[in-house]
């Protein structure tokens with residue numbers, strides 16, 4: 001269909017400049033739909049052969065609505081746009097409704113979304129059936145954008161595709177819903193005590209977690225609804241983490257977003273320390289979850305009896321370790337073989353029944369089993385090399401080698 005013919009067809013009904021222009025949104029960039037519509041209406045009116053069209057097309061549709069301003073109110077009502085019902089002349093009122101709701105929240109960026117009634121959607125679809133969808137933009141897209149511009153002038157915040165808050169207005173009735181987006185805080189933690197899980201434990205077996213200890217000051221300041229901790233891996237509950245482990249703390253539905261990260265980092269409870277706090281985002285959560293960083297562990301090992309010289313033999317552990325899912329976790333993880341590299345190893349003699357071993361290895365190597373051998377499920381192991389049962393008495397993560405992390 002030619003552009004002119006399409007415009008003619010649209011104008012067989014009373015349609016506002018926005019709704020007219022929107023059907024040609026992909027043509028003539030740099031104009032608003034309203035400007036585009038006005039231009040088309042003028043061009044069509046100028047080129048129109050009055051006699052030719054008067055019979056089947058109402059001329060007033062081509063001249064715009066100002067044409068009717070001097071007529072009775074009743075008539076003006078009838079001439080409202082049959083697609084949007086004059087919503088684009090009403091944006092200020094709708095924006096005012098949003099601004100009123102917005103006062104209850106703290107945010108510096110926002111987005112506006114619309115939920116259109118079935119009638120609004122089907123009127124637009126009926127038009128598309130008549131004139132096609134070449135060059136068009138959906139009503140919803142224009143409303144979101146144009147409403148966003150007006151709201152931006154009423155609230156002290158920027159319209160932004162990655163907003164702090166979303167306002168969703170249902171049209172035509174104008175009720176406003178609010179979605180508060182989470183705050184993400186990147187940091188690195190140390191866990192200086194044993195016996196605390198990283199995240200909330202489903203049963204009441206553990207009273208607290210790193211997540212809960214860490215979240216307390218943040219929840220107080222943000223008045224958030226809840227929180228989540230995303231760690232770059234996790235240490236065993238009974239292991240300390242003396243190396244700095246990257247994490248992102250997510251605060252859901254925060255009421256306030258003003259954070260003094262430096263002072264907050266000092267308010268975190270006993271046993272947990274954090275550093276390098278900064279604001280983050282969901283992409284960083286994904287990155288952290290996917291990152292396979294090398295770790296260095298130090299284990300205190302108990303055995304039956306060794307000499308200093310025996311410890312030298314443990315160098316044979318450097319290389320590939322073949323590991324079946326440990327017995328202690330096999331009930332919740334798939335039972336399978338894995339190969340992980342052990343990259344370096346240091347040992348320290350403490351007594352004939354005690355030594356420490358420090359290993360750097362690929363992510364996913366189970367160090368307790370590297371020591372014990374896990375009844376032959378891990379090979380080689382300290383037990384297999386020393387030919388006696390060895391057990392890991394204490395375990396610490398001493399370094400997390402995440403080279404890709406941004407500082």
Ligand SMILES: [Zn+2]
Pocket residue numbers: 015016017018019020081082083084085086087088
């Ligand atoms: Zn309209």
